[in-house]
Amino acid sequence: MNVAFVDLKQQYLSLKEEMDKAIFSILDQTTFIGGEPTRSFESQFAKALGVKHCIGVGNGTDAIYIALKMLGVGSGDEVITTAASWISTSETISQTGAKPVFVDIHPEEFTIDIDQIEAKISPRTKAIIPVHFYGQAARIAGIRALCDKHQLFLIEDCAQSHFTKEGNRYVGTFGHAATFSFYPGKNLGAYGDAGAVVTNDDELARKMRMYANHGALKKHAHEMEGINSRLDTLQAAILNVKLPHIHEWNRKRQANAAVYTQLLRSMNLPLRLPLVRENTEHTFHLYVVQTDRRDELKAFLEEQGVQTAIHYPTALPNLKAYQYLGHQPSDFPVASKWQNQSLSLPMYPELTTQEIEYVCEKIRKFFAG
Numbered sequence: 001m002n003v004a005f006v007d008l009k010q011q012y013l014s015l016k017e018e019m020d021k022a023i024f025s026i027l028d029q030t031t032f033i034g035g036e037p038t039r040s041f042e043s044q045f046a047k048a049l050g051v052k053h054c055i056g057v058g059n060g061t062d063a064i065y066i067a068l069k070m071l072g073v074g075s076g077d078e079v080i081t082t083a084a085s086w087i088s089t090s091e092t093i094s095q096t097g098a099k100p101v102f103v104d105i106h107p108e109e110f111t112i113d114i115d116q117i118e119a120k121i122s123p124r125t126k127a128i129i130p131v132h133f134y135g136q137a138a139r140i141a142g143i144r145a146l147c148d149k150h151q152l153f154l155i156e157d158c159a160q161s162h163f164t165k166e167g168n169r170y171v172g173t174f175g176h177a178a179t180f181s182f183y184p185g186k187n188l189g190a191y192g193d194a195g196a197v198v199t200n201d202d203e204l205a206r207k208m209r210m211y212a213n214h215g216a217l218k219k220h221a222h223e224m225e226g227i228n229s230r231l232d233t234l235q236a237a238i239l240n241v242k243l244p245h246i247h248e249w250n251r252k253r254q255a256n257a258a259v260y261t262q263l264l265r266s267m268n269l270p271l272r273l274p275l276v277r278e279n280t281e282h283t284f285h286l287y288v289v290q291t292d293r294r295d296e297l298k299a300f301l302e303e304q305g306v307q308t309a310i311h312y313p314t315a316l317p318n319l320k321a322y323q324y325l326g327h328q329p330s331d332f333p334v335a336s337k338w339q340n341q342s343l344s345l346p347m348y349p350e351l352t353t354q355e356i357e358y359v360c361e362k363i364r365k366f367f368a369g
């Protein structure tokens with residue numbers, strides 16, 4: 001049996017008729033930037049999440065950059081973020097001229113360790129960017145309280161956590177702004193690059209929309225210089241077809257995660273399984289296990305036809321890109337261990353129980369041999 005890490009084709013086929021119609025209608029109308037599909041996606045996404053404003057942008061990386069810039073973050077400022085994420089979270093901080101200040105991760109939750117944040121706050125700190133990592137909510141209500149106490153902006157990176165919950169609220173509704181990626185492999189994925197930034201703040205929304213469109217809300221009325229980062233109409237039309245299915249897809253991911261956890265737990269292996277934090281809803285963008293024998297296990301599974309991935313092989317402070325900050329791996333002991341132990345198992349809504357059983361059986365065989 002071959003088990004793919006992710007299979008986007010099955011989802012397309014399940015929507016083919018409606019999707020093809022939506023795509024061809026855009027070609028027919030030849031409105032490729034802006035227009036009704038874009039406005040419709042923005043309002044439906046905002047409504048589904050329970051926020052006032054959604055601004056569609058080019059991708060999830062730009063979304064973070066736009067939020068930081070329009071909150072006034074720039075040269076001389078510091079922004080606190082997690083040591084474990086995709087580089088978008090920190091590179092956008094540097095792009096504004098500010099300095100990324102990394103905080104180690106919680107050893108079981110793999111999101112920013114809330115207890116280590118305050119020690120990193122300085123008079124230059126302007127904002128905190130937690131990441132709801134793998135679909136697991138960071139301790140977001142607590143982080144918001146810290147931000148309020150120290151008068152810092154909170155930007156939630158929700159690229160891996162569409163409709164994840166803490167308590168009865170979706171992540172993305174706790175911050176001054178929150179950012180989403182619709183990269184094809186994300187829980188809600190377009191057929192190319194796409195992203196969004198959301199907020200409840202009218203003035204911030206206006207500024208972010210303007211900045212993403214060359215500093216203009218109306219053609220040629222440039223109130224400032226901006227960038228070109230818009231959600232294109234074709235991607236918006238594709239997302240409009242997909243959005244009504246997101247809860248069903250997340251439920252399937254959760255069900256698949258439950259099968260993995262039940263099977264692997266019953267096998268009693270020296271393998272750490274993902275923890276779902278109490279009072280949260282994990283949306284399992286990724287199902288990530290931990291073992292000291294990660295590289296061997298990955299190679300073994302590959303031989304057995306099981307595709308896995310590593311998210312991510314190097315913690316942010318350990319990347320060459322951040323050598324100039326002068327960090328040692330021992331400054332971030334948890335993230336430095338996490339990077340060598342994490343293995344992402346196949347995970348997508350259409351994955352079958354049979355496939356999960358096969359993957360688990362091969363993992364059992366690896367540890368038995």
Ligand SMILES: *Cc1c(COP(=O)(O)O)cnc(C)c1O
Pocket residue numbers: 059060061062085086088089131157159160180181182183193194195
């Ligand atoms: C995917 C991702 C991003 C960036 O999104 P793009 O749309 O690829 O630019 C940002 N942060 C995290 C945590 C991500 O996983």
